Amino acid sequence: MDDVLSTQALGRPPAAVEVLSAHKTYPNGTVALQPVDLSIAEGEFVTLLGPSGCGKSTLLKMVAGLLEPTDGRIALWRKPVQRLEESGKRMAFVFQAPTLMPWASVESNVRLPLDLSKVPRSEADGRVADALALVGLTKFAKALPRALSGGMQMRVSIARSLVVQPNLLLMDEPFGALDEITRHKLDADLLELWREKKLTVMFVTHSIHEAVFLSNRVVMMAARPGRIVEEVVIDEPYPRQPEFMVTPRFAEYAKRLQDSLLRASLETDEEVVS
Numbered sequence: 001m002d003d004v005l006s007t008q009a010l011g012r013p014p015a016a017v018e019v020l021s022a023h024k025t026y027p028n029g030t031v032a033l034q035p036v037d038l039s040i041a042e043g044e045f046v047t048l049l050g051p052s053g054c055g056k057s058t059l060l061k062m063v064a065g066l067l068e069p070t071d072g073r074i075a076l077w078r079k080p081v082q083r084l085e086e087s088g089k090r091m092a093f094v095f096q097a098p099t100l101m102p103w104a105s106v107e108s109n110v111r112l113p114l115d116l117s118k119v120p121r122s123e124a125d126g127r128v129a130d131a132l133a134l135v136g137l138t139k140f141a142k143a144l145p146r147a148l149s150g151g152m153q154m155r156v157s158i159a160r161s162l163v164v165q166p167n168l169l170l171m172d173e174p175f176g177a178l179d180e181i182t183r184h185k186l187d188a189d190l191l192e193l194w195r196e197k198k199l200t201v202m203f204v205t206h207s208i209h210e211a212v213f214l215s216n217r218v219v220m221m222a223a224r225p226g227r228i229v230e231e232v233v234i235d236e237p238y239p240r241q242p243e244f245m246v247t248p249r250f251a252e253y254a255k256r257l258q259d260s261l262l263r264a265s266l267e268t269d270e271e272v273v274s
């Protein structure tokens with residue numbers, strides 16, 4: 001793959017993620033994604049939204065290098081994901097479930113990626129402590145996961161991703177299983193982290209409200225076959241406070257996405273019927 005996939009316009013942040021005509025057909029013949037083009041600038045918060053089965057996870061996993069595209073190209077900071085290291089950037093993936101080791105303490109869970117990459121213990125301990133502080137779990141370092149609520153377990157999972165000091169965070173419905181209040185809290189904390197750490201975030205959700213609250217841009221997808229059908233820029237300044245969610249502007253964006261989601265779902269249904 002070429003190292004340089006696109007020319008960078010002067011003064012614009014470099015593209016952190018470039019998806020060029022990438023598509024995916026699974027071995028059983030399911031066309032999960034038609035060729036998709038998507039560019040995410042460094043520092044952007046982009047959310048994928050769409051009906052079930054439209055290929056959100058497939059796209060995210062391809063960007064993460066967990067799945068190979070059937071064809072097309074994906075680059076992170078102009079490097080194929082397998083050679084991301086050469087760009088000096090790092091990426092982390094946050095799954096839907098916290099997937100913690102139940103027998104290990106919170107700090108051991110968070111340390112796992114550093115142990116796997118043989119980071120010396122003296123350095124690892126400091127990074128674990130920093131990551132736990134970032135998610136507000138310092139006091140729970142020695143606790144076992146079962147002693148924590150669902151929201152706290154998800155925070156451990158996020159700390160485990162932060163410990164590698166990522167530039168790009170790929171998040172697959174990380175808060176989907178949580179109650180609404182916990183979700184709102186974690187959304188607000190994630191935005192703070194994103195700003196403080198200058199992260200680039202690619203986020204998957206089923207929640208229109210979460211998409212509007214968090215994102216610079218929402219990418220709407222439709223299913224069967226999966227594809228991008230629309231992009232909506234959420235042109236609102238940060239920091240965004242919870243009060244944003246009760247403003248007329250928020251309601252306008254939510255309505256626009258609701259209509260777009262409905263259209264995407266109808267397109268999906270039509271294809272199923274035909």
Ligand SMILES: Nc1ncnc2c1ncn2[C@@H]1O[C@H](COP(=O)(O)OP(=O)(O)OP(=O)(O)O)[C@@H](O)[C@H]1O
Nearest residue numbers: 026028030032051052053054055056057058059226
């Ligand atoms: N390993 C697989 N083998 C075959 N088909 C798959 C596989 N994984 C996903 N699919 C199919 O590919 C399509 C896209 O799936 P994907 O999980 O990417 O969609 P999604 O938008 O993330 O869905 P959801 O919102 O329900 O999580 C679906 O039709 C799904 O059934």
